[in-house]
Amino acid sequence: MMNAPASSATETPPDTESGERPDRLKRRGDFLRVAGGRRKVVTAGFILQAAPNPAVRRLSPDAEPPVPRLGFTCSRKVGKAVVRNRARRRLRAAADAIFPGHARPGWDYVLIGRQETNAQAFARLLDDLERALRRVVEDRARSGGRHGGGGGRPPKGGGKRSGPPRRSAP
RNA sequence: UCAGAUGGCUGGAUGGCCGCCCCGCCGCGUCCCCCGUGGACCGGCGGGGAGGAAAGUCCGGGCUCCACGGAAACACGGUGCCGGAUAACGUCCGGCGGGGGCGACCCUAGGGAAAGUGCCACAGAAAGCAAACCGCCCGUCCGCCGGUCUUCGGACCGCGCCGACGGGUAAGGGUGAAAGGGUGCGGUAAGAGCGCACCGCCCCCCUGGCGACAGGGGGGGCACGGUAAACCCCACCGGGAGCAAGACGGAGUAGGAGCGGCCGGCCCAGCCCUUCGGGGCGGGGGCCAGGCGUGUUUUCGCGCCGCCGCUCGGGUAGGUCGCGCGAGGCGUCCGGCGACGGACGUCCCAGAUGAAUGGCCAUCCAUCGUGUCCGGGUCCGCCCGGACGCGGGGACAGAACCCGGCUUACAGGCCAUCUGACGCU
RNA sequence: GCCGCCGUAGCUCAGGGGUAGAGCACACCCUUGGUAAGGGUGGGGUCGGGUGUUCAAUUCACCCCGGCGGCA
Numbered sequence A: 001m002m003n004a005p006a007s008s009a010t011e012t013p014p015d016t017e018s019g020e021r022p023d024r025l026k027r028r029g030d031f032l033r034v035a036g037g038r039r040k041v042v043t044a045g046f047i048l049q050a051a052p053n054p055a056v057r058r059l060s061p062d063a064e065p066p067v068p069r070l071g072f073t074c075s076r077k078v079g080k081a082v083v084r085n086r087a088r089r090r091l092r093a094a095a096d097a098i099f100p101g102h103a104r105p106g107w108d109y110v111l112i113g114r115q116e117t118n119a120q121a122f123a124r125l126l127d128d129l130e131r132a133l134r135r136v137v138e139d140r141a142r143s144g145g146r147h148g149g150g151g152g153r154p155p156k157g158g159g160k161r162s163g164p165p166r167r168s169a170p
Numbered sequence B: 001u002c003a004g005a006u007g008g009c010u011g012g013a014u015g016g017c018c019g020c021c022c023c024g025c026c027g028c029g030u031c032c033c034c035c036g037u038g039g040a041c042c043g044g045c046g047g048g049g050a051g052g053a054a055a056g057u058c059c060g061g062g063c064u065c066c067a068c069g070g071a072a073a074c075a076c077g078g079u080g081c082c083g084g085a086u087a088a089c090g091u092c093c094g095g096c097g098g099g100g101g102c103g104a105c106c107c108u109a110g111g112g113a114a115a116g117u118g119c120c121a122c123a124g125a126a127a128g129c130a131a132a133c134c135g136c137c138c139g140u141c142c143g144c145c146g147g148u149c150u151u152c153g154g155a156c157c158g159c160g161c162c163g164a165c166g167g168g169u170a171a172g173g174g175u176g177a178a179a180g181g182g183u184g185c186g187g188u189a190a191g192a193g194c195g196c197a198c199c200g201c202c203c204c205c206c207u208g209g210c211g212a213c214a215g216g217g218g219g220g221g222c223a224c225g226g227u228a229a230a231c232c233c234c235a236c237c238g239g240g241a242g243c244a245a246g247a248c249g250g251a252g253u254a255g256g257a258g259c260g261g262c263c264g265g266c267c268c269a270g271c272c273c274u275u276c277g278g279g280g281c282g283g284g285g286g287c288c289a290g291g292c293g294u295g296u297u298u299u300c301g302c303g304c305c306g307c308c309g310c311u312c313g314g315g316u317a318g319g320u321c322g323c324g325c326g327a328g329g330c331g332u333c334c335g336g337c338g339a340c341g342g343a344c345g346u347c348c349c350a351g352a353u354g355a356a357u358g359g360c361c362a363u364c365c366a367u368c369g370u371g372u373c374c375g376g377g378u379c380c381g382c383c384c385g386g387a388c389g390c391g392g393g394g395a396c397a398g399a400a401c402c403c404g405g406c407u408u409a410c411a412g413g414c415c416a417u418c419u420g421a422c423g424c425u
Numbered sequence C: 001g002c003c004g005c006c007g008u009a010g011c012u013c014a015g016g017g018g019u020a021g022a023g024c025a026c027a028c029c030c031u032u033g034g035u036a037a038g039g040g041u042g043g044g045g046u047c048g049g050g051u052g053u054u055c056a057a058u059u060c061a062c063c064c065c066g067g068c069g070g071c072a
Helices: A004-011 A028-035 A054-058 A081-098 A122-137
Strands: A039-042 A046-052 A069-073 A107-113
Touching (some): A028 A046, A028 A069, A028 A107, A046 A122, A081 A122, A107 A122
Parallel strands (some): A069 A107
Antiparallel strands (some): A046 A107
């Protein structure tokens, strides 16, 4: 369990919390650890899990926390290979737009594709992901009631908002 | 024009914003070291980036490791008309036989049932080797009926009837998927290839063809039912595993350790005890035996190895290579009916590994639904064509070592050749 | 990547060429004051789908679909 790749990426960008693209989780063990963290938010288009990066504890307290890390999972329940790949790509595109600026450094995230992922409007995925990133790391003192799914608008009815990509890289 | 057959091609286009993977070049850029024509990162520029099925994993190969000495026999699996193509094939091409269609054309697991075994339910007399039920016919006998004669006891006669026995027969009845060649005429006591004609079958010969086979002639009254995608026989083919193969380097608490129980022999190292005679322990090593593996067995060769239980500990799709010049793509010409082969020229064209090749949007195009208008037709139900508006809407599907096939999925579009029907000239 | 097994009534399963069956469940009847148990009667099947072999296919062959499992 070397933490060399994480540390090498941290020192290059001097700025912290926003950062750029998160590192990818690729080991099965990482996925199991994040799933075991019991922090998850369910939305219509995806499930978001989160857990603190265990490498943080080995660093000195005043060191820079590593950039957030992210992994994707689409099981066979989502569909055949074409459907799974498309679901993962849409989630990755959404994460590229939302994670810089909203993901917390020193945390690991896992995005799980669902059968409804490809049916959701992309703008809805962006909104849900931004809200889920806030909720997944907040204190779990309150009971795990239903998330704010009361909006309940049919995904097709989304207005034709022009200009969804509003991120601009500095 | 309509209907159809076959073969082939294609598998949305353009643009905008933001991204991904690989390769190459560049940089007063940052870092690392065994200081260089080095490596990693960052930035810029340029190039490339899913399919006809990438799928199912049903076959055939390349490649890699194991067994590689072999073999023989036995198994097991596969293939199965003939000739060719090919690296090879269960694939493809060209033919043959059989079946279907008016035709273009399509389908065809198509060796052997007189080597043997099994099965053929129900029905039926009988389901395989010849027989036999009901019938039909002949003969004998008993009885009845009718007739003739009579010495009244009976005798004789009958396309006559019933029954029994002996014999002939397989046409008819009926069952079945299938019943001992079929149809017709003759023939007969009744019948029957019993005889004859045609068709079918078997055997022999001739001709053509490399061959499957085809054509012709002669002979035989005809004997051999089906099933081999039942066992089987014959011929041919097949060593096993698979890139998670395999190779390299690194780390390492790994290649196991401990305890207990059990199991062959001999020898040696070693350890312990010793009264110096010796005794005990002894998978640490060797030999034999034994076990396991090499598909099975045998001769023989090779490799590996104590067994069981409990406890403890670690690893198990981490890195690099394999991994992209190949039975390669494209074009022209030549040979071949064709599959395909040859020559020349030209091109370098995906290499990911929680897995890149994309996300979002706009316009156009193919196309579908619906509405309005115009033109034409009308059997007044509507139909055809065009324009415009609105809405829907991109088929099947994602490389995972690589090729050749097969199979399966697929919105639509295009091209070529051919067939049939109708109309016109 | 390679390999194997399964699919039959609502559920669990037999049947391996000729009539599709068992147990539980379901419906009705008997029994009981009533229920359960018990007894009796009955309904319910494209045998996962297709093509073929055969006189005849749930069974045999091939191709698909779905599910489960194993190895490295």
